[in-house]
Amino acid sequence: MPYKDKLFRLAKRILVSRDEAEDAVQEVYLKLWKGKQKISKYDNPEAFAVTMTKNYCLDRLRSKQAGNLKIVHSNYEHSDNVERKVEARDGVNMVFEIMETLPETQRIVLQLRDVEQYEFAEIAKMLDSNETAIRVNLSRARKTVREALKKQYNYGIK
Amino acid sequence: MESNKIEMLLDAYFEGTTTIQEEQQLREYFSNETVAPHLESYAPMFQAFEQAHKECSQQEIELPKPLIAQRRWWLSIAASAVIAIGVAGYVFTNANQGLTQEEQEALAAFEKTKAALQQISMNFNEGAEELTYIDEFNTTTKKILK
Incomplete structure (x- = not known):
């Protein structure tokens, strides 16, 4: 399963819940499997899989079934200094929480660019958009995270 | 930096x-x-x-099996052809030589009976030939009573 983790991370970014994300990935693979003959015609199967995952997750999010999603956090990496570790964990946690509050499109763009490091052209293809729109969304998402983070830090100091 | x-x-x-x-x-x-x-x-x-x-998915993806079977449809055809040839070969070779003890005895008895019957019919024919002399009576009586 070549893109399993990438698709899973994207699904989890959109759906937040780990279980929901795993179900979504399973479902997407099933769909890809059924359309196996068709997928070989696409020049970029990875982009196609990402697009499918995104659409499926957004559908899930809008359906009534997903009305009671719960937030499940994973464990985070450790660093040497305990004090720093606690601080970093809080900061990182905060970033994840802020990301959850972003509009869906911004969240997806941020995930695809800053987490998965896709080129703008690829993201534009995946989201059926153009590079300028992607850059605008990305800039907004990054700025929102920065502002929210600053606010949290100031609150901690004051 | x-x-x-x-x-x-x-x-x-x-x-x-x-x-x-x-x-x-x-x-x-x-x-x-x-x-x-x-x-x-x-x-x-x-x-x-x-x-x-770095986050990874822990689950195993489950996919249906039937498509794999479809991809190897020719394998099943080849296998059934091999089986058919095997069965046919077995049947044909057995038809000629593979007789049981009982069947062989029955065959021998049949041959003996046939020979015996043949002998009887030969004797029978011999007897029938002898009977031709009886016709002589008929011809001679016809000559006299004409």
Whole structure:
């Protein structure tokens, strides 16, 4: 399963819940499997899989079934200094929480660019958009995270 | 890396104009222990992205099997052909020679009976030939009583 983790991370970014994300990935693979003959015609199967995952997750999010999603956090990496570790964990946690509050499109763009490091052209293809729109969304998402983070830090100091 | 270059990169980053390589530089800088104090507030962002990238799915993907069977349809045809040839060969070779003890005895008895019957019929024919002399009586009586 070549893109399993990438698709899973994207699904989890959109759906937040780990279980929901795993179900979504399973479902997407099933769909890809059924359309196996068709997928070989696409020049970029990875982009196609990402697009499918995104659409499926957004559908899930809008359906009534997903009305009671719960937030499940994973464990985070450790660093040497305990004090720093606690601080970093809080900061990182905060970033994840802020990301959850972003509009869906911004969240997806941020995930695809800053987490998965896709080129703008690829993201534009995946989201059926153009590079300028992607850059605008990305800039907004990054700025929102920065502002929210600053606010949290100031609150901690004051 | 000097912090003013990082600041420049950060400005571009928030405008969405950095390349993948430049963003990689930023990630590397913020994953270091020595981050300039006035830039420390940006560190969690890049650390979070790095962490999010390492997250993996634990589940196994289950896919249906039938399509695999369809791909090897010719295998089943080949297998059934081999079986058919095998069965046919077995049947034909047995028809000629594979007789049981009982069947062989029955065959011998049949041959003996046939020979015996043949002999009887030969004797019978001999007797029938002798009977032709009786016709002589008929012809002679016809001559006299004409």
